[in-house]
Every structure is written in C-alpha cells, then in structure tokens.
Amino acid sequence: MTDSIEHLGGMRWELLACLVLAWVIVFSVLRKGLHASGKVVWFTALFPCFMLAVLLIRAVTLKGAGNGLKALFATDWEGLARPRTWIDGATQIFFGYSIGVGTLPALGSYNRFHHNCYR
Numbered sequence: 148m149t150d151s152i153e154h155l156g157g158m159r160w161e162l163l164a165c166l167v168l169a170w171v172i173v174f175s176v177l178r179k180g181l182h183a184s185g186k187v188v189w190f191t192a193l194f195p196c197f198m199l200a201v202l203l204i205r206a207v208t209l210k211g212a213g214n215g216l217k218a219l220f221a222t223d224w225e226g227l228a229r230p231r232t233w234i235d236g237a238t239q240i241f242f243g244y245s246i247g248v249g250t251l252p253a254l255g256s257y258n259r260f261h262h263n264c265y266r
C-alpha cells in the first residue's frame with residue numbers, strides 16, 4: 148500500500164512471473180491447436196468448481212460464519228423500493244452480458260468455414 152494514488156509503488160515481480168507463466172501455458176496449449184486441447188478443457192472446467200468447494204468449506208468453518216450467512220440472506224425490503232437497487236442490478240446484468248458475448252466468436256471458431264450459421 149502506498150500513501151496516495153500519485154505513488155504507484157514498486158513492481159510486483161511475483162505477479163509478473165504468474166502472468167508470464169499463464170501466457171506460456173496458454174501458448175503451449177494453443178500451439179497444438181484448439182481441437183487437441185480436450186484434457187485442458189476438462190481441467191479448466193472442473194478445477195474452478197473444486198476450488199470454489201474448498202473455499203466454501205473453509206469459509207463456513209470460520210468464526211462468525213453464521214452471522215455472515217444470516218446477514219447475507221436477510222432481506223432489506225425497504226431497499227427493494229429504492230430505484231438505485233434496480234439500476235445497480237441492471238448494470239450488473241449488462242456487465243455479465245458483455246462478458247458472455249465474447250465467448251460466441253470463440254465457440255463459432257469450431258464451425259466449418261462455409262457453415263451456414265444463419266440457417
């Protein structure tokens with residue numbers, strides 16, 4: 148942490164190393180082609196689910212987790228009447244939609260070149 152926004156701080160070398168490692172893995176997978184990446188797809192699909200389960204178990208076993216869960220599921224009925232709540236919800240939907248649209252060209256790249264996608 149720095150004193151102000153004008154002082155950005157030093158270089159985080161461990162983050163740079165992690166970024167370089169991630170790009171080396173992506174390059175090595177894509178070098179063989181997208182169709183040969185079946186095992187990588189299995190790992191990248193299942194590993195985040197496994198990690199989320201581990202983090203959920205860890206979070207539930209922490210001290211005060213019951214209070215946090217109670218606060219999470221307690222409904223603020225007055226908050227539902229405020230327009231700002233609905234504006235924030237719509238903003239999150241649009242952000243999620245913009246991220247999801249990026250997968251369509253990636254999935255479309257598996258089609259044949261002359262595939263009639265409109266039909």
